[in-house]
Amino acid sequence: MSASLFLKRSVKTAASIAGIGNRIIRKHDGSVHVLAYHRVVADIAKAENEAIYGIVISTETFRRHCELLKQNYEVVSIDDAAAFIRGEVRYSRPVAVITFDDGYADFYTEAFPVLRDLGLTATVFLPTGFIGADKPLAHDRLFWLLKTALESKTSVSNGLERAGFVEPKCDRLLSKGRLLDATDILVHQPDELRERMIAELELELASVLRPYPTEYRLLNWHQVSEMAAAGIDFGSHTVRHVVLSCESRETVHFELTQSKAELESKLGRSVNSFAYPNGKVDEDIRFAAIAAGYVSAVTTQTHTNDQGADLLMLGRTSLCEESTRGILGTYSRNVAALRLGI
Numbered sequence: 579m580s581a582s583l584f585l586k587r588s589v590k591t592a593a594s595i596a597g598i599g600n601r602i603i604r605k606h607d608g609s610v611h612v613l614a615y616h617r618v619v620a621d622i623a624k625a626e627n628e629a630i631y632g633i634v635i636s637t638e639t640f641r642r643h644c645e646l647l648k649q650n651y652e653v654v655s656i657d658d659a660a661a662f663i664r665g666e667v668r669y670s671r672p673v674a675v676i677t678f679d680d681g682y683a684d685f686y687t688e689a690f691p692v693l694r695d696l697g698l699t700a701t702v703f704l705p706t707g708f709i710g711a712d713k714p715l716a717h718d719r720l721f722w723l724l725k726t727a728l729e730s731k732t733s734v735s736n737g738l739e740r741a742g743f744v745e746p747k748c749d750r751l752l753s754k755g756r757l758l759d760a761t762d763i764l765v766h767q768p769d770e771l772r773e774r775m776i777a778e779l780e781l782e783l784a785s786v787l788r789p790y791p792t793e794y795r796l797l798n799w800h801q802v803s804e805m806a807a808a809g810i811d812f813g814s815h816t817v818r819h820v821v822l823s824c825e826s827r828e829t830v831h832f833e834l835t836q837s838k839a840e841l842e843s844k845l846g847r848s849v850n851s852f853a854y855p856n857g858k859v860d861e862d863i864r865f866a867a868i869a870a871g872y873v874s875a876v877t878t879q880t881h882t883n884d885q886g887a888d889l890l891m892l893g894r895t896s897l898c899e900e901s902t903r904g905i906l907g908t909y910s911r912n913v914a915a916l917r918l919g920i
């Protein structure tokens with residue numbers, strides 16, 4: 579299979595894993611445009627090979643996005659945007675929010691310096707149980723394990739079955755090179771099952787498995803505190819980055835309340851915003867977020883957020899390096915302007 583075919587399919591599947599939408603939002607004075615990023619990397623070629631494709635953007639492209647945003651929008655935190663949507667504050671220019679999901683360590687090394695240089699804020703949604711822990715998120719570990727299986731032509735069915743998951747489709751997808759489709763199936767499972775699958779696949783692949791890339795690591799609390807003091811805003815992204823629609827009511831409650839409490843104790847202020855992992859939300863989960871005390875929550879649906887919009891269902895435009903490449907395969911200012919709603 580050619581590389582370009584693989585990339586096209588990857589972007590499509592990344593829509594499910596990272597929430598990459600194709601809809602375009604046009605800015606106008608009465609609405610809030612929320613942008614969603616995951617990782618900012620110095621070496622985009624390496625990252626696009628080693629990471630889930632639709633979640634990485636180069637530092638250079640991110641800076642270009644930020645410059646366009648600064649020129650065209652009032653860039654505010656999600657809490658300030660919520661106040662604007664409620665009609666409590668006004669801005670003279672259209673409003674945008676820069677959000678980051680997952681709290682990767684490269685936010686500190688790559689994104690934060692750009693934001694600080696340009697005097698912009700951003701809201702970063704953290705899975706609190708992984709902050710400062712030396713363990714990548716489940717979706718990154720599953721991706722790496724399946725990538726290893728694909729490259730070494732090892733079957734994953736036996737390992738998955740030992741974990742209690744009978745799914746022959748994964749091997750079939752891997753044999754066709756459809757790594758992200760296979761990852762997507764395993765990510766959208768209850769967290770206890772995901773961790774059992776990871777443990778079994780680590781055993782199954784032990785002879786060929788290389789350590790998880792250091793680039794998968796997340797922020798630590800020291801970095802979070804330093805950036806909070808410098809004007810970066812933080813919200814919750816659960817404790818373990820669980821897919822809430824796959825979990826019990828009790829687990830949903832725990833993930834929402836525990837992560838909020840931990841962030842508030844670490845930051846010494848109230849935390850009012852939340853990002854639904856993988857964008858998975860239904861009416862019960864939305865109510866649980868309200869009951870846990872959140873004022874606003876972001877999804878991965880691409881839509882405008884007009885005044886009076888449902889603050890617990892805010893739409894976002896997801897962006898990665900591919901989002902603003904032109905037909906030549908390199909950064910295109912015109913495409914960027916379109917994606918950023920300018």
Ligand SMILES: [Zn+2]
Pocket residue numbers: 679680815819855856
């Ligand atoms: Zn996430």
